[in-house]
Amino acid sequence: MTTGLLISAIRSGAGKTTVTLGLLAALARRGIRLRAAKAGPDYIDPAFHAAATSAPCINLDSWTMPPPLLQTLMARAAASADLIAIEGVMGLFDGVPAIDSRSGSSASIAAQFGLPVILVLDVTAQSQSAAAVIRGFATHDPSVRVAGVVLNRVGSERHRRLITDAIAALNVPVVGAIPRDAALALPERHLGLVQAGEHGDLAKRIAALADMAETHLDLDAILALAAPIETSPARSNTPALAPPGQRIALASDAAFSFIYPHLIDGWRDAGAEIVRFSPLANEAPPADCDNCWLPGGYPELHAGTLAAATAFRDGLAGFAQTRPVHGECGGYMVLGEGLEDADGHRHAMTGLLSHTTSFAKRKLHLGYREAKLLADSAIGSQGALIRGHEFHYASLTDIGRDQPLVDMINADGQPLPERGGRRGHVTGTFFHAIART
CATH class of the missing domain: 3.40.50.300 (P-loop containing nucleotide triphosphate hydrolases)
Structure with a gap:
């Protein structure tokens, strides 16, 4: 036992x-x-x-x-x-x-x-x-x-x-x-x-x-x-989040490392395949994948390298023309037009969404979040309620011109201004998704 x-x-x-x-x-x-x-x-x-x-x-x-x-x-x-x-x-x-x-x-x-x-x-x-x-x-x-x-x-x-x-x-x-x-x-x-x-x-x-x-x-x-340990027979046979694709291109390196193991395990249990690639090594998402996921991490520490990774940026843009791309937190920052590092230097990002983020003036954004999806996306279908959290110091300096992805509340039920963005096949938020309610 x-x-x-x-x-x-x-x-x-x-x-x-x-x-x-x-x-x-x-x-x-x-x-x-x-x-x-x-x-x-x-x-x-x-x-x-x-x-x-x-x-x-x-x-x-x-x-x-x-x-x-x-x-x-x-x-x-x-x-x-x-x-x-x-x-x-x-x-x-x-x-x-x-x-x-x-x-x-x-x-x-x-x-x-x-x-x-x-x-x-x-x-x-x-x-x-x-x-x-x-x-x-x-x-x-x-x-x-x-x-x-x-x-x-x-x-x-x-x-x-x-x-x-x-x-x-x-x-x-x-x-x-x-x-x-x-x-x-x-x-x-x-x-x-x-x-x-x-x-x-x-x-x-x-x-x-x-x-x-x-x-x-x-x-x-x-x-x-x-x-x-006292466990109950009342268990879940479905993954915390539905797999966003059959073959998921997952950015995975020192800039993109924040993804929960239970999500990957759940996707695999549901029959999906995880294919890792490294933007810092200037790798594009593999062409034989049907979805790309950019998790959180520390892109602000590697902003110059990411800005110079033309094969990654061009490959991601080509991928996004026909297949979904989703970024959360650090991944969302990289999907924007620019990222300002801690020294105030602006680095061009992928531009697949129109927002701009900055780490120069640090402000803690921390807490539980419940998101209602306003459109189908990698984290769920329109109308779904997803729970997760925010934990970052970067801020939006330009919210951009994209359609919002979510309506967000905190654990006390209070509405929050951050709504992410969606354009074409590309979606992203600062919010880390953990599970459906």
Whole structure:
């Protein structure tokens, strides 16, 4: 029977990614069959999880994914693992207001699958007060069980002892205490960690995190806390999004890497074939494909290379004359007429849509989105409701002259101005699609 646990924290930045990666890498050394998952919409952390476990990482999000899809994804992961470790998002109970269990919080995932929670607590500048924090989290929601605590950024042995003694009365075991060590931090970029594939020394970094976990975490105690995963027979037999074509040309390189594994798996399960190509290598979408998908990523870091990739740009334009092309977030930026990089330099993009984007004046656009499609497109048919998210710092400096693709609302039901664009066979939005409602 597959067991599982969820690693969460009281807030973002407490160290749960470091703890999760160290735990995964240390348990992988023991030869345990592992699968990792990430709660919430996230492209970057799962790549590190996959590197630590040598197995694909899945995303589980209760707001964008209907319950049958969540059940399907968890059941498939459990079929190939003895233990599933899920890294939470933000603080344990952070999410959006919801009348049902679809809040998008880490707690909602723990409750749905009966997962015990290991709470990572940054104890910088506090000692016995940590016990009050743990008491509050442990009693906040009866459906969520805080099974253990990892103390992070501990200042000294005396600091650790003061906190551990205070927590002892709560019947919540302390299963690790990690000292302050800046060398354990992974480099960050504007959307989070620098991508796993960009680290030439990734294996060395993961090994160091495994060493940390073996030294400072009680691995046997953590394994003993893992509980059987509660899955339901109510599962989905249809992909989260219908395949946009039979042979899908998927842009895939350092500029275009943000696509969720459950989408690709769902397309393949439905009989579609994924054919990868690299715009940064000046490759055009293969001519024998019937749809082209440009996912998100970091095109602003490679704008000059993309502007000079004439074979890619000409090939994409020729492809778009007869077949659908869709771009989301970074892909949408490349479909426009121009992209201004962080230094204020404008680079000509493909011009298949008429908007212009800029990264020179950074502004965070972040949150859940529900899109109603105004026309048939790669992400669904006209009138369909698709849930997903936005997470980018680029802005539209010229909305262009194209027809809108979507009407968009946020998780609170408030309308949003960003509507994407469509012209001929070409569509795009800043919105990352995750699943049909």
